[in-house]
Every structure is written in structure tokens, then in C-alpha cells.
Amino acid sequence: MTLTIADLARALDARFWGWLHCRDGASEPADAGPNQIALATGPDYLPKLKPGGIALLAEGTDPEAYGQIAAVLVSRPRLAMAGLTRSFDPAKGPAAGIHPAAIIDPSAEIGEGAAIGPFVVIGEGVRIGRNARIHSHVSIGDFARIGDDALIHAGARIHHRVTIGARFILHSNAVIGGDGFSFVTPEKSGVEEIRDNLGERAEIREQRWVRIHSLGGVEIGDDVEIGTNACIDRGTIRATRIGRGTKLDNLVQVGHNCEIGEDCLLAGQAGVAGSTRVGNRVVLGGKVGVSDNIFIGDDVIAGGGTDIYTNVPAGRVILGSPAVKMQTHIEAQKNIRRLPRLYTQVAQLQETVKNLLDKG
Amino acid sequence: MTLTIADLARALDARFWGWLHCRDGASEPADAGPNQIALATGPDYLPKLKPGGIALLAEGTDPEAYGQIAAVLVSRPRLAMAGLTRSFDPAKGPAAGIHPAAIIDPSAEIGEGAAIGPFVVIGEGVRIGRNARIHSHVSIGDFARIGDDALIHAGARIHHRVTIGARFILHSNAVIGGDGFSFVTPEKSGVEEIRDNLGERAEIREQRWVRIHSLGGVEIGDDVEIGTNACIDRGTIRATRIGRGTKLDNLVQVGHNCEIGEDCLLAGQAGVAGSTRVGNRVVLGGKVGVSDNIFIGDDVIAGGGTDIYTNVPAGRVILGSPAVKMQTHIEAQKNIRRLPRLYTQVAQLQETVKNLLDKG
């Protein structure tokens, strides 16, 4: 894709300096070829710029000091990456139109401009908005509704009666609307027992699991993106909900009945168990686990690997297993590391006091 | 789906009170419309019941006290949810019969009443029992055997020579019978070395991994359910086994040669490494990890996020990383939280004793 730096500067709402050159792509400074813009998005990249090149630089950096012959100057380089990568993304989907090897129920309504790949299956009463790009092997269950500009990658599954807003991005082999993991035993189960007894099992007995069916759907807002092999289960009676603008990474699990707020980020392999509510702008790092039936307030940030067993108030920054305030966790680790010295000090004190007593 | 409360009461083996009304669905009390039964399965839901409605209530609750005009009264509301959601589940699968776009080897035997969706592939010598519902894009490898009443969701994979009992439920994109993760180095590897040396690496050297092929199958009992994107690997020589009645949630991993007992629950993202045996009625919470080649006794319950590195005796309730008894874990956390005060106390003691010594 060929762009001039003037095009790029316009796309990024930035200014440019130097000669106008056509570019056919972007690269990291160390790898930049003669026809590529070098992305020097942080100070570490500046020494790697090749003289005679063209660079994306932070405002305030002098292109000539690094031997550049042209530059786009941006106020927030990481944000500029968003615009720049969007500009260069060929965004190639399946060919326009509906592939003859797709099977679409005659009652389904597909908006204008759709590109639907081979071996796609779309069920009864489905409604999909305009400009959908649906790659091969996708299945969409009966009466699902998806907004405009959806991008759905190969092998993803959207089950029956799921509703999704505009500009949805769903990655390969992710599954929206599988059944919840919800079972009950005819008698009180061991799990219920230990909740009542603080962890002691009073008696051991047969327990067979009876299935609770999932009648609720999944409701997803606008501008949501969900990663590869992620799983969002449907609700039992009410819907599982994912708010507008929230992004879920690969292999994330959201259990039945959960409500995830708006503008959240859930990183890879994070999991939220059933019926938990997560506020707005919450960030869960990779592998974070959240117990069922709890509440995470707005703006909470949990570091990678945190296990959250109880409610978390709004705005808290947490880490560890069990989750505590990040500062508390760091201090607890320090205290644990200092224990060998403490054991020595106490042993010395015991000896000293024993001597004092003996003397006394 | 329309049911009278008499129908429901009969399905739930419960009694009903008040007028008979037709219902077309169920809802949570706060969301219940005029034609829905409100599920007040716990005391928290009672205040949300709308006067003039119809409710599912625990025996001993007075429907009139909450303004209800009819009710189904059940002895164990959570158990009633199982019957009620089953009653209302439309359980709609693919259309009856075999879709013309399915590819089924002529040697495969499919029982009566099957519904097999488009783009399904079924291999040589496969045997599937009666009333199978197999959604689109599923593949079933050569000589696999599946019992009656199977429900297999879109994109799931069952590999060659896997054998499965009756009433199996397999969710989308789950994979049964992938190869085990089993490699060996020509010389002793670093991993073997540290097992012998308690964690010290004596020397660093090249190690290339040679593949051990998986010749064993997977054997799954009756009434097993396996979640979205879960993975059950085949055994190396003997089969990997999942016992009757066991339920596995989304993204669960069961390694090669594992034996999981009967009536177990493994919650989302739990993982059991190769050759480990898990007893009956074991419950592993979300994200629990279990090392290879160990043994988990019957009726063990592990809280979410627990890492199990060593054998666990029957009936134990465990938590933490490394796993310890739940009570021990809770006390250890308390002891860690109290450390700052302990450090202060010891410093004061040192000061006091020093003064005593100086005085002496």
C-alpha cells in the first residue's frame, strides 16, 4: 500500500517535515528498508534509525539530529501507531458477495456490502448489518443479531439468540453463547457444605450432577473485540452482558450471567466465573481469575496472575493470590523475603534473654 | 414454549398454589413480564417479586406475602432450576436427518433419529448411537464410537478411536483425542537434571526434543459434558479416561494418560497434566492446575487458582499455590498480613533487651 507522508500525517492529525516520499509500508527502525517509514515510538528506538530514512517521531524530536530526510511528528507516538497501522492495514476479507459454498437460511437478513466466505452457516431469522466480513467456516445460530461492519474470523461460533452491536470483531475459533457450566446435586453438595463449614467436609457421599440449562442469551455492545479461542457463555435465565468498547484477548473465559462493563480490557487467559459483575474501564491482566458471584468496581486494575475471590471497590489497583492492593502485595513479598533474618534475630534474642535470666 | 404451572409443578415434582396460568417462559423477578414465571430461588430475590405475578418459591414461603397470584413451591430451589430450565429449553438442534453437505463415510453407522448438520465429516468405521444431534462443522475421526443421545456443537473435533458413552454433550470447538504433549531428549534433559538436583542446573547443553507418538485413545463414560474449546489428549499407550457423570468446563485441559474419576466437576481453565489420576466426585475450581504423575483422592475440593504439585488424600479441601488445606491457607495469609507488626515487636524487643544488657 503506497502512502505519502502527507497522507500519513493527515491520517494521524500530525505535522510532517521534509521531503514528500511515497512509502509502501512501515517497519521498526532496525529493520526499515528504503521504502518504509521507521516507527521510532520511544526513545530506545532513536539510536537505531538509519540515516537517510523517514521516521515517525515524537513531537520535540529533531529529525535532522538522527539524519532523517523526512518525518511525521506526533504528540503521542503510541496513539499514532493506531492510526498508522490502520492506514497500512490491507484489511482484506473474503471476496465481496456470498460464496456459493456458504449455507444461509432463506429467512436470514444480510445487510448490503457483505462478504461471506466458503463453508459459512447462517441460521434461521439471523440479522446481520451492513458491510459484514465473515470468513470461512463461521457458524451463526438462529435468531442471532449482529450490527454493521462486523469482522468475524474463520471458525468462530455465534450461537442462537446472541445479540451484538456495531463494529464487532471476533477472532478465529472463539465461541459466543455456549451453554453455562451450571449443575446442581439433588442433595446438598460437598461444595455447598464447605461454604457453610469453613472448609471442613462433614461427610463424604455420592453426588451426581443435574444440569441447569442455559435459556438466557448473550448481549454485546458496540465496538467490542473478542480474541482467538475465547469463550463467552450464555446466561441461565437473563443474558450474559459485555459492555460497549470492551476488548477481550485470546483464551478469555466469561461465565454465564456475567456482566462486564464498558471500555474494559481483559488480557489473555483471564477468566471470570459465573454471575460476577465487572464495572467500567476495568483492566484484568493476563491469567487473572475472578470468582463467581462477586462484584469488581469501576476502574479496577488487576496485575497479571491475580486471583480475585471477593468484591473489589472501585479504583483499586490489585495484585496477587489472593488479590490485595498492589502496594500491600509488594510489601508482603518484601516481608517474606526478610523472614530468614527475622528467624535469626529471634533466635539470638531468645539466647540473650536466656542468658539474662540465667544471670538473674 | 407454553406450560401451565401444573405442568411445571409436575415436571419439578413440586406442589403449586393459586390459579392456573399459561406461561411462555421464565425470568428473574426483576425482569419478569406478565407471562413469565419469576424465579425467586433465594431470599435475595423475594423483595423483587412484582405483585400480581407468578413465582417459583422455596417451600415455606407464603406467596400471598409477596402479592403473588400463583406459585410453584419447591423444596430445593436450585435443584428446581434444573427441571425448570430443562422444561423450557427448546433444545433445537440441526434439522432432522443428514444434511446433504455432510460427508459421512459409507462404513459409518449412524443410529436412528440422527440430526446431522452441514459440513460435518464422519470417518471410516465410526459408530454413533440413536438420536445424535451433531451441529455444523464437526469432525469425527475413524473408528470413533459415541453412545445414544449425543449432542455435539459446531466445530467440535472427536479424533480417531475415541470411545464415548451415552448422553454425551460436547461444546463448540472442543477437541477430544489430540496427541499428547510428550517429548524426550536423546541425553538427560535439563528438566530431568533438576529433578535429581533439587533445582540446580549442573550444566547447560543442547537439547533437542524427540516426539513420543500417542497410540492410546480416549475413553469417556456416560453422562459426560465437556465445555467450549476444552482439550482432552489421547494416551501414549493406554487410554486417557474420563469417568461417568463428570463435567468439564470451557478451556479445560486434560493431558495424555490422565484418569479422571466419576461425577467430578472441573471448572473453567482448569488443567491436569499428563498421567495424573483424579478420584471420584473431585471438584477443581477455575484455573486449578494439577502436576503430572500425581494422584488426587476422592472427594477432594480445590478452590479456584489452586496449584497442586503433590498427591492429595481423599476428602481434603485445599487452596493456594502450593496447595494446602484451606484452613492452613487462610491462616498463612493472616500470618503474612500480621508480619509488619511482628517486625516492629521484634525491633522493640531488641531495643529493650539491649537496654537491659547495657543496664546489667
Next chain:
Amino acid sequence: MTLTIADLARALDARFWGWLHCRDGASEPADAGPNQIALATGPDYLPKLKPGGIALLAEGTDPEAYGQIAAVLVSRPRLAMAGLTRSFDPAKGPAAGIHPAAIIDPSAEIGEGAAIGPFVVIGEGVRIGRNARIHSHVSIGDFARIGDDALIHAGARIHHRVTIGARFILHSNAVIGGDGFSFVTPEKSGVEEIRDNLGERAEIREQRWVRIHSLGGVEIGDDVEIGTNACIDRGTIRATRIGRGTKLDNLVQVGHNCEIGEDCLLAGQAGVAGSTRVGNRVVLGGKVGVSDNIFIGDDVIAGGGTDIYTNVPAGRVILGSPAVKMQTHIEAQKNIRRLPRLYTQVAQLQETVKNLLDKG
């Protein structure tokens, strides 16, 4: 499959003893039938050998002492498992040739000897080497390149412009080359704020996530194997890289821009966040998590469940959350277990010293 023990001994570069018998498979000693070789790969298996059988034994073991009538004697039994299981693996793939229900772009080049199953989709400009075995429902995106002898299981996804070496094995429903999880906020986000403030959030504000598109590819060396439902994201600008000989287990996640070295093993559910570099011969146990933008040196071994937040020097053996040297972790756990006694000792000291003071 029928082999004589002479065939087996030749395949394993081992010697054999006793009569030559034809065998049609291998088994564990306790399960071995009359026509199977019993694999006594460790001393625990020896007592289970059935008299009159044929066994695989470690050199130095006397077959007659266990009543065997023939044996293959190997110097490293676990290594012999590799050769033996390879010898018995029927390695059955899809039927030779291209299935008529596969859709292959006319511009794609498929090497000689390919076996491509039904419902496979191969895009524009793809190049695949000789003897590829590609099972049903696989999709391979435009301009992807795959070396000779690839084995790709059902439902796996290889996205556009991914390049892969020879002898690649990819398991079912794994996804190579999904987009990275990379977002930026127009203003500084809460996550950036707490990096600067050591975990305190100064103010709470709206944050909407703007997408950074993934323009980089994925580059995978020779002899790599990737497990079921694993996810390898493409890079932002440069490629994500997986080195020669590295093996990834089921449900493993490798984020955008990561570089994983050669001959590594990443066990089930391990995850490496974006832009992290992992050296050669690194072993990550099950569920290990690695933060973004860090460096793991060569020959590092991390036990299962370890959370790695910071750089790790070459050759280190680590465990725990946060990761520390394995010995340090074991001692820290011991110190935590001893805390109740320490609290008692300090309380006694306080009492004794108080008495001394009172007396004084």
C-alpha cells in the same frame, strides 16, 4: 501393525534377546495381551510384567528374571518410547490427493504427495511443501508459506502471510496469526498511570480503546509442534517468531511480537504476553505466565504455575508467583509454615522480657 522384535530393535538402535515373535502393538505391562510388547520403561513396571511375555527393558535388566521369553533392551527407555511409538503409529491422515470439497485458490502451490481433506480452504498465493497432510476444515490465509511434511489437524487456522518451516505439526482448532491484543487510549490510560505512580491511581477518567492493527506476520522455524486450541498472534510491525524445534502444548498463548527461541517446551495453558523474548531451550511448565516486554534467558526452567514479571537470567530454575529461584521459593514456603511457632516464640519473649523489666 505387525513388527518383529528384530524390526523394533533395529528401529530403536537397540539389541534384542530371545525368540523372534511378531507383535501387533505395544501396551503397558499390566494390560499387555499375548501379541503385544510390554513397555517396562521404569523399575515400577517390572513387577507387573506377565510371565511368558515380551518386553521392552532397560539394558542391564535380566529378561529371564521376570519370566520374559523375548525382549528389546535399550539404553534409555524413555527415548526408546519415541522410536517405538513412531514405529507403531499408523499416522493415518486424509486420503491422498485433494478432496473435491476442498476450496483451493488456483494461485496456490501445493507440493507433491499432498493429502488435503474436505472443507479445507487455501487462499491466494499460498505455498505448501511436499507431503502435506491437511485434515478437514482447516483454513490457510493468503500468501502463507508452509514447508515440507506438514501435518495440520482439523479446524486449525493459519492466517495470511504466516511463514512456517518443515515438518510442522499443528493440532486441531489452533490459530496461528490472529491479530495482537494492542490498544491505546487517546489520553494516558490508568495502566500507564500506575506504572508511573507505583500502583496509585491519581484520578479516574473515561478511557476508550483505540485499536493498533497487526501488520506483522508470524515466522515459525523447522520442527515446531503447536497444540490444540493454542494461539500465536501476529506481530504489530515485525513478526512474532517461534524458533526451530520448539514445542507448544494445548491452549498456550503467545502474544504479538514475541520471540520464542529454539528447542523450547511450553506446557499446557502457558502464556507469554506481547513483545517478550524467550531464549533457547527454555521450559515453561503448565499455566506459567510471562509478562509483556521482558526477557527470559536461555535454559531457564519455570515450574508449573509460575508467574514471571521481570527478566530472568540464563540457566535459572524458578518457581512461584512472583517467580523466584526454586530453592528460594521452597525456603520461603517453609518460613511461612513456621510462622505460627515464631509468633508464639515472640509472645513468650515479650512476656519474659516484661517480667525481667518488672523485676528490674
